[in-house]
Amino acid sequence: MNDRNTEQQNRYLEEVCTCLHRAGFETQPLEDSQMPVYWNGVPLCRITGKGSVFYRREDVSTPQAEEALIRAEDITVRTLEYMTAMETAPQLKASGLEGDYRILADFNGTVLAGTHSKHGVQFVTWDWDYDRTGLSHGHYFMENYDGAKQDFAIRSGLIHKEQLFSPEQMTEIYRCCADSVDGDFFDLTAEQEKVIRSVQQQIEDCVPDLAERIRQQEDTLEQTM
Known part of the structure; x- marks a missing residue:
């Protein structure tokens, strides 16, 4: 592996380490060029x-551990996406912009940008003025x-805001689907149930903390009864 690739991979591991800590995971120093996650x-x-994730079956033998692994994998993939883009992305130049x-991403007068900080990569969307x-x-x-990408897609006109549901809305839709x-409220056909x-x-894939949101809703309902 050449020095440039090594530096890029180290920057990626530093960023994913920051993201994992933010989500409540623990990490250990590199072992054989791999970062242990606890x-x-x-x-x-x-x-x-x-960006590869390796695990032993005995380490994810409970539903809680499997759920944690899915979250760790999601963080790994998401971080790899934007860190790979950051490595080759051109610098944003505009009057009055510091840093x-x-x-x-840049489309239809809207730009999505990222910058490195001591807290990890930070994201922002802006509108260009008339002469860019x-x-x-x-x-x-x-x-x-994810929030920055969604905001960019809406501001740039790639998607309409009305096509999107908030995590709160999706959680309630999920509960209604479960009911x-x-x-025994509805007589559904096999196709309707499918x-x-x-x-x-789809909602489970879109809302990583869905189970916790549902638990909070149920706790709130019990407290009000």
Whole structure:
């Protein structure tokens, strides 16, 4: 491996380490170019500088450990996406702009940019002015990459805001789907149940903390009864 690739992979591992810590995971120093990841004080998996995730079946033998592994894998993939883009992204140049911002996306007068900080990569979207020399209406997302991408897609006109549901809305839709297929309220055909199950799966993929959101809703309902 040449020095440039080594530096890139080390930068990636530093960033994914920061993201994992933010999500409640623990990490250990590199072993054989792999970063050990722990959950609740026990080994969970190992991450390489290329974004691969390795684990032992005995380390994810419980539903809680499997859920933690899925979250760690999601963080690994998401971090690899934007760190790979940051390595080759051109510098954002605009009047009055301070700092080293990199252009991750630029379309229809809106730009999505990222910058390195001591807290990890931070993201922001701006509108270009009419002659593309200045920026305005900055929406700052700190480390929220998914939120920044969604905001860019809406501001640039790639998607309509009305097509998106918030995590709160999706959680409630999920609960209604569960009531439909698991309860005795409706007489569903096999095809209807299949569609509803697919909706639930899609929401599970879109809302990583769905289980916790549902638990919080249930706790709130119990407290009000």
